[in-house]
Amino acid sequence: MWNTHWGLGIRLVFVCILLVTMAHECAGGGNLTTASCYEQERLALLKFKLHSIKDDHGMLSSWGVSNDCCTWERVGCDDATRRVVSLHLGEKVREDKLLDRVGLLVEDSYLVGGSINSSLTELVSLKHLDMSGNDFQRSRIPKLIGSLKQLRYLNLSGACFRGNIPHEIGNLSNLKVLDINSSPYDSQESMADDMSWISGLSKLEHLDLSGVDLSRIQNLDNLLYTIPSLFTLSLSACGVSMAHLGSRHPNSSKELSKFKHLDLSENDFRGQLPGLILNMTSLSFLDLSKNNMSMVWSFENFINMIPSVSELRLSGCWIQNINFSPTNLNFTTHSTIQHLDLSFNEIEGIFPFVLTNMTSLVSLDLSVNKLNSSIPAIPYLNKLDISWNSFRQIEDVGIWRQCHLQELIVSYNYLEGERLAH
Template sequence: MMRNKCVGGGNLVTTSCSEKERLALVKFKHSVEDVNGMLSSWGIGNDCCRWERVGCDIVTGRVVSLHLRANSSDEDYMAGEDDWPDGHASLVNIFDRYQLVGTEVNSCLADLENLKHLDLSGNDFQFNQIPRFIVSLKQLRYLNLSNARFHGNIPHHIGNLSNLKVLDLSSWSYLKIDNMAWISDLSKLEHLDLSGVDLSRTQNLDNLLYAIPSLLKLSLSRCGFSLAHLVSHHLNSSKELVSINHLDISANNFRGQLPSFVLNMTSLVSLDLSYNHFSMAWSFKRFINMMSSLLELRLSGCKLQRINLSPHNLNYSIHSNIQHLDLSLNEIDGKFPYVLTNMSSLLSLDLYANSLSSSIPVIPNLLKLDISRNKFQQIEDVRIWEQCYLKELIVSNNELVG
């Protein structure tokens, strides 16, 4: 008789999980402090496929997924700046709901030989190293160890997980990589997030741009590396850039010219350059025209006042498909950047925390506009809200009268 759906994975299984795998999960449960009962169903009955957060193969009953992400809110991740130890964000009291706490990830999970999906993100492993036994889980397609308070070097042996499609090791600067040579062995990888990992002394860093042809999404925010470090001077010019769709290199304090490899990424759909200080000698118009594939561009906190966004650019010909543009937290003051009115593809525009004070022109097709924390004073300056197509207008922290 066909079994009911198992609680954790939502699969119809025709056999119970093996005794070996059941015992492995029970042992793992006993190896951690289970804050608020994330694993409260583990141990109830003999069929681990019925336990919450456990997914099993439909036919064999083998455990194929563990969804052990801590249930916590993003806004709790960082304490105040004065509380940061050694310049790193404090993670004290951030997980007020489900979380696992342990000194290590118990190696009993190695008995789950068919595991394809492992998510331990947001838990607290108390600054221990990423366990090496994980590389024995050869079937893994998805591995998420983000913000789990691991510490030290990311083991090169992760390169042995050749079936990985998603790898998320993002953290709050507790992890580092000394050599990126192993990444080229992950030939099926599509999504890589190393945000917050210390890459300042990483060798072969340019492998991220050239060695994984399947890579579609790359996040390198807050990694502390330089552009010269990322793009090797000895790089063979015949190598082709990977076909990345989403690239995040925000908050690395880059300086100088906009990197040429970005302009050569013709498949980019989303680009985040926020909180860097590129030389503003480059032309905003030229940049936008060259990035014709972009749908989302984030330039928050880039000190863009020096970019020529002045009214005489009104007749600029801009060939853009950008739908979402973030220019928040810059130094754009005075008159509204009229060059933006030629971007008819824009659906969302974020100008939060600038110093704009002039009237806002019509921006065709715009659905969302954030002009909060600017210097608008007259209600007439923001009359764009009367246009019926604008679905959301945010004007807080201005001194509007009239």
């Protein structure tokens, strides 16, 4: 009997030890702190806040309130490992901040910083880093970012960085999204005189370098062929010309066939399209706004070169009526374009007849031109902007009577000397 009780007691002691051990681990024992957050990473975040930024707007006011950094605002952790995997430090309302910097009083929140503390590299599992829309006061993009080898997403847009993009970013072989878009209000003065590092981003899908000075780079198009996964590219206001993107690559047709989105607005393209666009057979979005395309070219041929595009932006391209002259009387434009922006051009007098044959059009922007003739029916069009033209009578507009049109904007035209309000 004594032996039986002794054996039962041993088992009870073992169960108690097991329960205590399990409770300790659930509370954050072992490699984890008692707050379910790695102590090293918790301290790293606090160092980053203390030594890298000023948080005058209280964006990170929750940091340090509890010992569990996984509960801090803008910090994301892996549920299983409790490692920090994401930092969402981007400004919530970037438009407000931009207005604030040109003199308007708005309520907003953003971080102010200088050089970034090396403690950030202790977040060894970090996959998502967003510091967009903050003010890093024209400091350099830190080379240490290249040490965050697990990064999939990196957004430094509108954050007031300047100088050369560090080559170390090319070490981020897992990166899928890279956004270093420089806002014109930030005067970032970011640049790149060598982009050979981009060949290390073999998994990159989205690249936005808008506002970064790329004018010194030779054969920029060849670099793009080294990233077969890339399908979104934005190079707006980069000082790029035909010389940068006009050459051909042996495998250009194969490598560029996945492209969906291309923004080359506000550059120095003249006349014809860059040759690489011809090989983007899946392209659905194309923006060439604010390029000097005043040379004589046929809109018909232009559309035939981009048969898959559904949104085309040609605002401020110095386009004139002669560009819309059909090559033959039976011309019909077969395209997939649903959204067409031709605003801020030199289209005057008679409405371009060729546009009426684009039966896929859903929205059309012809604002800030010199049109004054009746607009014919376009079957599926539901939005038309013809503000800032030369219409003098409501009858001249014509299309306003058509029931399928849901939105018509005619502001700042003239009706017998009076402006048409809407």
